[in-house]
Amino acid sequence: MGFHWDDLYREDDYERRIYLGDESMADYLETFLARFGPVDDVVSVGCGPGVVPFELAERYPDLPITGLDYAETIVADNRTLAAERGLENLSFAVDALPDLATDRRFDLVYCVATLFFVADAARAIESLYDLVRPGGYLVVNYPNEHTQEWAREADPEKRADFSLVAAGENTLSREEIESILNTDSHDYWEAVDADDEEFVSPDLPMVYVRR
Ligand SMILES: C[S@@+](CC[C@H](N)C(=O)[O-])C[C@H]1O[C@@H](n2cnc3c(N)ncnc32)[C@H](O)[C@@H]1O
Structure with a gap:
């Protein structure tokens, strides 16, 4: 089953929130x-409402920032909002993991x-x-x-939303990532001095890898 993101984004009053961490995620990415x-x-792959991409686009007006997500509704909403805010360096497209369709390459690929x-x-x-250009991250x-x-x-509702994780179907480890x-x-948390943050815990691992 798992979570139906498109259903959520089709609701009129869904929250344009950040799902892991808080607003400081943009500061940490800036530190990185x-x-x-x-x-x-x-x-940003699986960008959702794009809180970090929007913030980054404001802070770095000359830096091209792209958000990819498989949910068409959020991509359309993000495009509208970026145009309203005049953020010409921010663009969005529909694309889906695990096999992304784009043949573009980027210096920094962020997936949270x-x-x-x-x-x-x-x-x-x-x-x-x-998706990472050689020398990128x-x-x-x-x-x-x-x-x-x-x-x-x-609780049962959350467990249903995270059914793949609960079933251990997509569990990874640092060792597996390095081997793949x-x-x-x-x-990543150490690299950006976020390891003391309350939201940082062993169940939310985040790494960076140079290409
Ligand atoms: C929990 S939200 C995270 C949003 C944002 N990255 C954040 O940290 O706040 C997960 C997002 O991943 C998207 N998503 C889920 N499965 C995906 C897939 N297979 N390919 C691309 N995006 C996917 C969902 O549509 C949703 O917007």
């Missing part, structure tokens, strides 16, 4: 860019709170890494064994 950039472009909903998370990791959050434990113990990509990964 200051430490590992500059970059020529950024893509999305692999929970993708059955073939291992293939999605490959696909996300393919993948920043990705993924479900691990702690996320699975959290989903199993969650054949390279080292690094802790």
